[in-house]
Amino acid sequence: MNRRQFFKLCAGGVATSAIAGLGLMPTLAFAAPREFKLIRAKETRNNCCYCSVGCGLLMYSRGDVSKNVEPSLFHIEGDADHPVSRGALCPKGAGLLDFVNSPNRLQYPEYRAPGAATWQRISWQEAFTRIARLMKDDRDQNMIKTNAAGTPVNRWMTTGMLTASAQSNEAGFLTQKFARGLGLVAVDTQARI
Amino acid sequence: MSARDIILRSGTSELTPPAQARHAVDKVAKLFDATLCTGCKGCQVACSEWNDLRAEVGTFQGSYQNPMDLSSECWTLMQFHEVMDDNKFHWNFTHTACMHCDEPSCLMACSTEGAIFQRADGTVDFDADKCIGCGYCTTACPFSVPKLSPKDHKAYKCTMCSDRLAAGLEPSCVKTCVTGALKFGTREDMLFLAEQRVAQLHANGKTKAGIYNPAGVGGTGMIMIFEDITNPEAYGMPKDPVVSKPNTLKQDWLKPLGTAGIIGMAGLALVHRIAVGRNRVQEDEQNNGSEE
Numbered sequence: 001m002n003r004r005q006f007f008k009l010c011a012g013g014v015a016t017s018a019i020a021g022l023g024l025m026p027t028l029a030f031a032a033p034r035e036f037k038l039i040r041a042k043e044t045r046n047n048c049c050y051c052s053v054g055c056g057l058l059m060y061s062r063g064d065v066s067k068n069v070e071p072s073l074f075h076i077e078g079d080a081d082h083p084v085s086r087g088a089l090c091p092k093g094a095g096l097l098d099f100v101n102s103p104n105r106l107q108y109p110e111y112r113a114p115g116a117a118t119w120q121r122i123s124w125q126e127a128f129t130r131i132a133r134l135m136k137d138d139r140d141q142n143m144i145k146t147n148a149a150g151t152p153v154n155r156w157m158t159t160g161m162l163t164a165s166a167q168s169n170e171a172g173f174l175t176q177k178f179a180r181g182l183g184l185v186a187v188d189t190q191a192r193i
Numbered sequence: 194m195s196a197r198d199i200i201l202r203s204g205t206s207e208l209t210p211p212a213q214a215r216h217a218v219d220k221v222a223k224l225f226d227a228t229l230c231t232g233c234k235g236c237q238v239a240c241s242e243w244n245d246l247r248a249e250v251g252t253f254q255g256s257y258q259n260p261m262d263l264s265s266e267c268w269t270l271m272q273f274h275e276v277m278d279d280n281k282f283h284w285n286f287t288h289t290a291c292m293h294c295d296e297p298s299c300l301m302a303c304s305t306e307g308a309i310f311q312r313a314d315g316t317v318d319f320d321a322d323k324c325i326g327c328g329y330c331t332t333a334c335p336f337s338v339p340k341l342s343p344k345d346h347k348a349y350k351c352t353m354c355s356d357r358l359a360a361g362l363e364p365s366c367v368k369t370c371v372t373g374a375l376k377f378g379t380r381e382d383m384l385f386l387a388e389q390r391v392a393q394l395h396a397n398g399k400t401k402a403g404i405y406n407p408a409g410v411g412g413t414g415m416i417m418i419f420e421d422i423t424n425p426e427a428y429g430m431p432k433d434p435v436v437s438k439p440n441t442l443k444q445d446w447l448k449p450l451g452t453a454g455i456i457g458m459a460g461l462a463l464v465h466r467i468a469v470g471r472n473r474v475q476e477d478e479q480n481n482g483s484e485e
Contacts, residue, residue: 018455034318034356075242078368088371094239098247 040064042071045079048093049166055093056082073100135159135182143183156183165191201311203303218313221358222380223367224387225288226418227428228394228402229374232257232271232286236366236375240269240290243354243365263289265342265349269366272429285420287428288375290366291338291351293317293414294436299350301440302333315380315414316353324348335410335434353414383416390418409435 001009041060048055056079063069076096080087089096109127110119122130142158161184163175179187198218241247248266251259258273274285297317300309308323309330319339326346330339339350354364362368367377376386387404394402403422406412419425425432 014455014458018459034352034359036356036360038360077239077243077365080368085371087368089235089239089369090371091234091238094235094242094369097242 038075041075047168048089048096049168050092050096053084054168055079055085055089056087057089057093057096073097076100139182154183155185157185159184160186160188163187163189165189198313199310200313201297201300202307203300203309204306220313220315220380221353221378221414222293222315222383223290223353223364223415224376224378224383224418225415226374226376226387226390227286227288228390228399228418228420229372230286230288231372231374232273232284233371234271235369235371236288236290237267237269237271239365239369240351241267243357244268244352257284262340263338263350264340265344265347268349268351274427274429276427285428287417287430288366288415289338289429290415291317291353292336292410293353295411295413296436298333298335298410298436298440299330299339299348301436301444302329303327304329312355314358316355316358317414318352318355319348319350321345321347321349333437333440335431335437380412380414380416387416387418394418394420405430407431407434409433411436 038060041062042064044059044061046057046059048057058077058079059073060075060077061071061073063071065071074097076094078085078087078089078093109122109124111122111127111130112119138159139156142156144153144155144157147153161179163179164171167175176187246266246268248260248264251261253259254261256273256275258271260267260270263270269288269290272287272289274287276283276285293316295315297309297311300311300317303309304327305323305325307320308325309317309319311317324347326341326348328341328348330348331337331341339348341348354362354366357364363377367375376383378386384404384406387406391402391404399420401421401423403419405417405419405422405425405428417428417430419428419430421427
């Protein structure tokens with residue numbers, strides 16, 4: 001490179017940076033608004049079940065429940081119309097999305113044979129059939145229809161039921177109906193809040 | 194609220210076209226009442242949920258505060274300041290997020306045009322696509338709010354949920370607040386509420402209670418009520434935050450001066466070309482040059 005070329009190069013550099021510096025470069029729009037992530041999301045109302053306050057929830061899922069779409073939950077916030085919480089949620093309630101979508105949740109039924117060290121995945125059909133079979137056998141064998149005085153009691157004392165603590169009142173009512181209808185006496189949940 | 198409701202942009206001395214030419218936009222504010230806060234961290238969780246931020250689980254640092262500082266994955270943080278009062282332990286809780294200053298230091302320090310901008314409603318927002326990751330905003334902010342991401346080396350901070358505001362909703366943190374320690378509305382309304390609350394606190398014997406809305410940064414879009422306004426440091430907030438002088442100097446003086454320099458040089462060159470003309474190289478000189 002000789003002196004002349006060097007000067008040309010320098011002049012070119014200064015000119016281009018001057019063009020940019022003087023604002024002669026085309027620019028994009030100032031700022032696009034951030035996209036609102038709930039546009040056209042399916043909104044479902046529910047109650048938080050993690051304590052006895054029972055705050056109202058708005059749950060937003062992708063997909064509009066048309067028949068070819070499997071909806072997936074992607075946002076939960078408080079329900080402002082709920083008389084108890086009026087839109088507010090504690091940290092547990094505000095973070096419910098990660099409860100629902102937790103990778104640590106049980107995703108499918110598993111079976112561990114007596115004495116076996118490993119769990120094996122089974123189908124829902126298998127699981128339901130097996131549970132129903134075992135319950136029926138046990139109930140047929142151990143159902144107490146009457147007490148010593150001959151009064152009908154219909155107690156099934158040899159099986160207990162641990163129900164979900166995270167239920168709404170309505171689901172709790174149905175659970176109670178189901179369990180008592182079978183004659184179960186030992187019904188419990190792990191909820192101790 | 195429109196995409197052009199921008200009143201201030203970083204990295205440029207150009208005038209921004211008037212956003213409010215056809216309609217007036219009310220300035221908004223969050224009001225944080227530290228005397229009502231229970232430190233439940235609902236705001237912190239709601240923020241990370243809405244903005245899809247999941248900071249890595251940290252380790253215990255001897256405080257209920259977790260993480261210990263804001264980060265690119267944590268835009269709202271509940272700070273637990275432990276204080277002893279009359280030999281009694283108590284916490285000063287601080288809802289830590291962007292203060293949305295009227296005179297934003299981050300914006301003035303920003304080296305890139307339009308990477309940080311202020312809307313007509315007073316919210317200070319950023320455009321990560323334009324951010325070059327120089328980190329000037331992180332050091333300029335008197336509240337140490339913007340943080341660089343270790344993943345993409347760009348700066349991130351609270352946007353006051355500008356996406357929610359544009360859709361007519363309140364910020365996520367405000368909606369979730371159980372005790373009503375966070376409120377949201379026009380800045381005028383929030384200041385009115387704050388004054389009422391402070392008067393109430395005074396009547397209850399908390400005579401040091403006051404409003405934190407520092408004038409050094411032009412007032413903020415997050416107004417706070419402290420039980421002892423004479424000592425905001427007890428809440429982790431600077432007493433007199435100011436827009437740093439080097440920033441204003443660079444933005445308002447140095448950069449225009451630089452531009453003027455470029456234009457001046459071009460003008461001088463032109464004048465020289467007309468008045469003196471080109472420098473004709475002597476034949477023998479040129480021969481000497483090519484021999485090298």
